[in-house]
Amino acid sequence: MTSFLGHCYAYRSNKQFHLVAAVFCSDRNDYETLVSTALKAKGYQFYWAEDVLLTADWVKQFPAEAADGVALARIVNEESCIALGQITRLAGSDDEAAQAQNWLQIEESDPFTPLDTQFGVHPKKNVPEELREALFGQPYPTDTPPLTTYAVLDAAKMPYLLTSLLMSSDLRYQSLFQGEAQEELAEHAPYLVELTEDSGFTRRLFTGPEGICGLWEKDLGIFLRSCAGFEALRKHLRKFIKVQNKDRKWFYFRFWERRYAHLFFGTACAETCWMMTISKQHTLTLLWSQGSSLFTARALRSMDDDIVMTRPTQEWVAALAEQESMTTFQNKIIHQLILPHPQHGHMTSEQAQALVKALIAQAQSFGFKSEYALSSYVTVALELSRFPITNPNYLNILQSAKHPDTKAELMLKSIISTKGNTDE
Known part of the structure; x- marks a missing residue:
């Protein structure tokens, strides 16, 4: 067992949060289990972790956060196996709403x-x-x-x-x-x-x-x-x-x-x-x-x-119908992509719902609309075990002037190529 660091995402009510967590454990599954338990005790529901690496590797990859990460990693040991960093709220939730x-x-x-x-x-x-x-x-x-x-x-x-x-x-x-x-x-x-x-x-x-x-x-x-x-x-x-x-x-x-x-x-x-x-x-x-x-x-x-x-309008009714269609699509993504995935299939229904909503919102912010483009974005995220927008290679594709479906195709080809090279 050794110390791992990672970026973690959680939700409470309609709000989403981010934090860095250090865990003294044996692998990623143990890391996520312990983070989930610790967050639940504080009233949060964990749904996603990315960049879960050995402390030394994590510090090299994220030098800007190295000081805080090392401070957390020094706390954890066999007796005190988890340390949560500052929990910050992500944009997108509305207290007034x-x-x-x-x-x-x-x-x-x-x-x-x-x-x-x-x-x-x-x-x-x-x-x-x-x-x-x-x-x-x-x-x-x-x-x-x-x-x-x-x-x-x-x-x-x-x-x-x-x-x-x-x-x-x-x-x-x-x-x-x-x-x-x-x-x-x-x-x-x-x-x-x-x-x-x-x-x-x-x-x-x-x-x-x-x-x-x-x-x-x-x-x-x-x-x-x-x-x-x-x-x-x-x-x-x-x-x-x-x-x-x-x-x-x-x-x-x-x-x-x-x-x-x-x-x-x-x-x-x-x-x-x-x-x-x-x-x-x-x-x-x-x-x-x-x-x-x-x-x-x-x-x-x-x-x-x-x-x-x-007073209700036809546009409001149509928007609700579109929302229902999106909910059906999200459930399809959960049952066909997330839950069958060997690395992420352990998620609870609530965690999977939070993750797919976050991923689809990210994809839509880059103009992705079709089910093909949205499902491709989710597929890439699952294979990367991180949000694609945090990866410079995929961010370059997302910010290009290409058609959204073309962007989705390029992302899929990239992840297939990367996975093939890894398998070799």
């Missing part, structure tokens, strides 16, 4: 299973027990108006059938469309439905394929809770069934799509705040299922809070 998110509370339920046929069960449940409190509980004092539960359901998922079921349900419901739009699109319109816990329609809504005539797998929509009342809620929702773009053209905004609800209502931003604020007295609670969990988004803000609210 983090504070602005305090008004939105996101909760995830315990995993649940939709209702089945419930043979022999009496009385039959109309909603899974794990979801009952979130959907029909009354958390407020009795002297305040009760929370009412609603759903926004998409008739386009079940043309003619859903409207027939609503008509026979004895529940209050009304389309969010009106006038000519409702006349033409009645069987493809979104409907606001006031749910009651004792309704047979509610039971069907939460019954899965193991039950009889269940609707859960149809992905019909999302759930809402409010004290504002049916008419006030419908009036509010109608404000954003369409959104404008910068050229003042109108587009339908399908905010009731269950698969996208986490984007529209799980993002603490001015647009989400606007949608979840019905009036000075009433905010909105949104609930949607994702996988086997129910997510609840509550607007906890006071009307006195100084939070900017902005």
